[in-house]
Amino acid sequence: MSAPLRLLLLCASSSLLILQAARADSSDPGFALRLSGEKRKQHEGRVEVLLNGEWGTVCDDDFSLAAAHVVCRGLGFTDAESWAPRAKFGQGQGRIWLDNVHCSGLEKSLLECESNGVGVSDCKHSEDVGVVCSQRRIAGFQFIRSHLFNSAVNVQVEDVRIRATYSHRKRVPITEGFLEVKDAGKWRQICDVDWTARNSRVICGMYGFPTEKRHNPKPYKLLSSRRKKNFWGHSVNCTGNEAGLSECKLGREVPLKGNSTCSKGGPVVVSCAPGRAFAPSVSAGFRKAYRLEQPLVRLRGGAKIGEGRVEVLKNGEWGTVCDDHWDLTAATVVCRELGFGSAKEALTGARMGQGMGPVHMNEVQCSGFEKSLTECRFNRESTDCSHEEDAAVRCHIPEMGFNKRLRLSGGRNPLEGRVEVLGQRNGSLVWGEVCSEGWGTMEAMVVCRQLGLGFASHAFQETWYWQSDTSANAVVMSGVKCSGAELTLDQCLHHGKHVACPRGGGRFAAGVSCALTAPDLVLNAAVVEQTTYLEDRPLYALQCALEENCLSSSVFSSQIHNNGQSDFRPLSGPQSWVWHECHRHFHSMEVFTHYDLLSLNGTKVAEGHKASFCLEDTQCDEGIQKRYECANFGQQGVTVGCWDLYRHDIDCQWIDITDLRPGDYIFQVVINPTFEVAESDYSNNVMKCKARYNGHRLWTYNCHIGNTHFHTFDSFTSLNYFFDSK
16 A cells, blocks of 8 residues: 555645646745836836846736736735736846736735746747836835845835925925835835935936935934934935836845944935926025026927927927837936926827927937937937827926915816915915906916916806805906916916906906817928919909908918817807808908018018918828818818818918018918917917018028027028028
8 A cells, every 4th residue: 555655645746846836935035026128107117027036027928907916016006007918118038937827816926826837938028018007006015025135126115205304394396305215104214324326316306306416414414313213124226317216226235223223324315406497496596406508309289397299409490209219218318308307207109299390319219317318329310200109208397386376266177267376465375366357378378287287278257157265256366467388377477466457356257277188280381381472363353352351462372280189179169150251151260370471670561361261171191080171061170180271272361462672571470379279389380481572473481380590580690590500
């Protein structure tokens, strides 16, 4: 009987070995997870596993959202949003540790899930799996449970904060203080013995600041000597180009000895330099703040502060950046260059709308320490990108408390309502209304941006249909006039303490409605340049033009694209449109476009106007259906990805130059000139060309969208500068 018994034991032992291979020990002290690769968010990346002191990847075979949940919870996130096969975040290196992973979603560790076994895989790195985790962190999560053999493990803590001293806590923004991390539900300081300026640079970037700066250590040493010590048990190693602390590596263990911990140093203090737009005060902040030099990069089309499509100035012309290889490192260079912090997200696929003009950069690769995106390496030969691949960013910005000084009241949803601001009244701060006299789209844009609600869709001068707080029915702000670039309403011109509102508040208080997307009209400069010509027409052939008061002799075509993220619609509804018998159609906007001929010093010498005969989709990009047409009294508008073509032979598509003298001029076209309809970007609504008239013929050339060099026209030299730079 002994031999069969030995055989049975061997079989049992073999079964046990197989079970151990399929379900590895989840309490292995050498096991860890991290997200790596070509990341576009801090909470996403290629899944990498540390086993036996070696980092490896996970194959995408049989992977599921349940397995992604297990990975994300193992990293301290509440759950997973999605997972990505086929090495979306780039191919890893080394071993492929796990394959055919099957999880129920309830496992505490990825090693508890069934698989082929540790190191058993027939996959290639082209099958490396990635995950996108929720940004929410698990409360009380404790990442470090044991010593990890000095391996390169990323820092994972519940939260991070800069704790200002008592005398600095009322400053906005908070730029300096003790650095604390929240681990296992408790706030802890970090010992500064191994701390570097590059570590501080990363922390400042997380809090919306472009760079770190030196601080006076004496008051902090005094404060720390009086405080109870509660240090975190690890140091931190950052290279300085990380987008956040979670990208940094865990340093050496710090022995915890109560108040004797970090006896050779003290708690880490971080001091940051804010971007100029966020400096605490004009007198001190602007002098000390990070100074933005002549901008070569800008953001366009973003709904909130610190986000937008990336555009680069090259040879006097703004163009876009292709999203091939676009990642957090490159996005962070853009954000810091513009006076923001590090990047929260590197966006691809024209998520902030499509730009116009050339694609200046493709396959961008940055080290993270460049002062400008234009210093990064890129593929100068690649020309296969379209504007459907325009790159964009979302940047960290400082906590300014903008939304605490303004609110919307009485609306049907959080995106609309009567505007109420905190203002001075009888020596105290009270909520009050804003006078609606002169209130328009630009003012509404600033309100929506300040509240983080995106773009304005409407500005209201009467709000009787919205109930407001009875304690806030007094007008505390009047005479508001905004350029649209302000971060807050109180940065706009206004009457200050001398409030004057003849109609009063109440039903005439200012109101807004906001939207997270907006249209963006852009004129095709090439079409205008190629179709401009002179024509003499007899008056009897211009009856409709006479009716609309726009006789002319210089004609051209214009093609207006909607490159935004929502349809362009007239402000008023069909019930307000005016029927014109001559053209047999409705006019939905009194003035849609201005056409002007300017002297070289900017004086208007001839003009025309284009009433909105009928806004419609003349043509659309491939795959986009037309939604608006003039026939059968249809709805008017311009769909995203479509354009409205006004041919040169349409009445009022011209400028009357009957009495114009021969010479050099500037031809200017402005779309939506009174900002009647809200757009994501008004800077591209202007087109200017150089024009020459010899009395018999008119030439237009060097047409340009936007205002790169056309802010003013004080002299012929400024005009020539633009055209020469082209």
